[in-house]
Amino acid sequence: MHELTVTQSLLDIALRHAEKAGAGRIVRLNLVIGELASIVDDSVQFYWDIVSRETIAEGAELYFERVPGTLRCLGCGHTFPLNGRDYACPVCNEKQVIAAGGDEFRLESIEVE
Numbered sequence: 001m002h003e004l005t006v007t008q009s010l011l012d013i014a015l016r017h018a019e020k021a022g023a024g025r026i027v028r029l030n031l032v033i034g035e036l037a038s039i040v041d042d043s044v045q046f047y048w049d050i051v052s053r054e055t056i057a058e059g060a061e062l063y064f065e066r067v068p069g070t071l072r073c074l075g076c077g078h079t080f081p082l083n084g085r086d087y088a089c090p091v092c093n094e095k096q097v098i099a100a101g102g103d104e105f106r107l108e109s110i111e112v113e
Helices: 002-020 041-051
Strands: 026-034 061-067 070-073 079-081 097-101 105-112
Touching (some): 002 041
Parallel strands (some): 026 061
Antiparallel strands (some): 026 105, 070 079, 070 097
């Protein structure tokens, strides 16, 4: 359900920037979502179709770019790609790791007319 709040924030940001640019219509939002982010594309799209009604963003395409997850080993500091559910460091086999990438969610850009 947090996608509703996130989607409303996306709309607010897009409308603010479109207004500054003097745009008459928002045609596309380019979103970057990390593999480790708890954002579901279909939910964002569903809520977008609702919250953008009767705004200059109604009908705008949402483009989702997925970024792979990476982890950093707390034992040796090695950074490595997330590989399924195997969180062990490939260098030292330590299992204490933290997210080093792929947990982001951001509006990269908007396209307007």
